Amino acid sequence: MTTQAESSSERLSVGGHRVTAPRRAILDAIARAGGPFTIEELTSRVPAVGRATVFRTVKLLQESEVLCRVILEDGSVRYQLSRGGHHHHLICSECGTVTDFSDPELDRLIHENAGSAGFQLDAHSLELYGRCASCA
Amino acid sequence: MTTQAESSSERLSVGGHRVTAPRRAILDAIARAGGPFTIEELTSRVPAVGRATVFRTVKLLQESEVLCRVILEDGSVRYQLSRGGHHHHLICSECGTVTDFSDPELDRLIHENAGSAGFQLDAHSLELYGRCASCA
DNA sequence: CTAGATGCAAACGGTTTGCAACTAT
DNA sequence: ATAGTTGCAAACCGTTTGCATCTAG
Numbered sequence: 001m002t003t004q005a006e007s008s009s010e011r012l013s014v015g016g017h018r019v020t021a022p023r024r025a026i027l028d029a030i031a032r033a034g035g036p037f038t039i040e041e042l043t044s045r046v047p048a049v050g051r052a053t054v055f056r057t058v059k060l061l062q063e064s065e066v067l068c069r070v071i072l073e074d075g076s077v078r079y080q081l082s083r084g085g086h087h088h089h090l091i092c093s094e095c096g097t098v099t100d101f102s103d104p105e106l107d108r109l110i111h112e113n114a115g116s117a118g119f120q121l122d123a124h125s126l127e128l129y130g131r132c133a134s135c136a
Numbered sequence: 137m138t139t140q141a142e143s144s145s146e147r148l149s150v151g152g153h154r155v156t157a158p159r160r161a162i163l164d165a166i167a168r169a170g171g172p173f174t175i176e177e178l179t180s181r182v183p184a185v186g187r188a189t190v191f192r193t194v195k196l197l198q199e200s201e202v203l204c205r206v207i208l209e210d211g212s213v214r215y216q217l218s219r220g221g222h223h224h225h226l227i228c229s230e231c232g233t234v235t236d237f238s239d240p241e242l243d244r245l246i247h248e249n250a251g252s253a254g255f256q257l258d259a260h261s262l263e264l265y266g267r268c269a270s271c272a
Numbered sequence: 273c274t275a276g277a278t279g280c281a282a283a284c285g286g287t288t289t290g291c292a293a294c295t296a297t
Numbered sequence: 298a299t300a301g302t303t304g305c306a307a308a309c310c311g312t313t314t315g316c317a318t319c320t321a322g
Contacts, residue, residue, distance in 0.1 A: 154277065
């Protein structure tokens, strides 16, 4: 069916994890969602699977770099398929959609700022909040 | 004593809030901390004050723009005296210190990126994680 | 005097964990 | 066969809330 779900389950088995029915169901639901989601939403899309398993699987998928976690302004948590590579987020406060973007010049400036503060940079996150093109 | 605590309590009374003993104790503790802190730490520094009051006061101080909230990579929450004005954070993963910086050019690029994605920007947060000058 | 603030303990919401039963490999 | 996985319910942890009491203004 969904190529995404298949490649994700491959990444699981390569990582030495079992590909079980609950996990497949969760991966399908994520692929179908097609965007950012909360654990709450994911759980309701896979009623046959226990809450704990959803949590455990999402954590596993993060570790396998299939999913990435996005923290909203209010501290609430969402997940979405990770696009891989370094990028930033445009987060729509109306529909919740998270769009990725990247800008080498932006990253250069970020490193420059860190450097001039004597700061040894490990990671950084840049989240833009507002309204996306279709909601504005 | 601390000028900071005094000016903060002024901001409270100007906002129509009472300056009570617990609130003064909390403001003192924050001023003494001199850096970012968790609710947990703050509570233990003011043993005479109830947990709920610490939470309520910290929320009040955020609304009064005395404190700002910083969310770390792992989703945990810290607070620190707000420097006012727009700025970003350098967060040391070793000692937890949060240093502010700002860069107009950086902000310009951020708005540019939002604009070219058709995104109507309300706010943004940029957090740099790594090790500060003294820890590196 | 009285609206606002406090402390306590109970409630809460999201996440995790212990455990016995199950299953992919 | 057996280590990994699951579901359930209970535990957890940070935060909020209801309520009776107290106090700054």
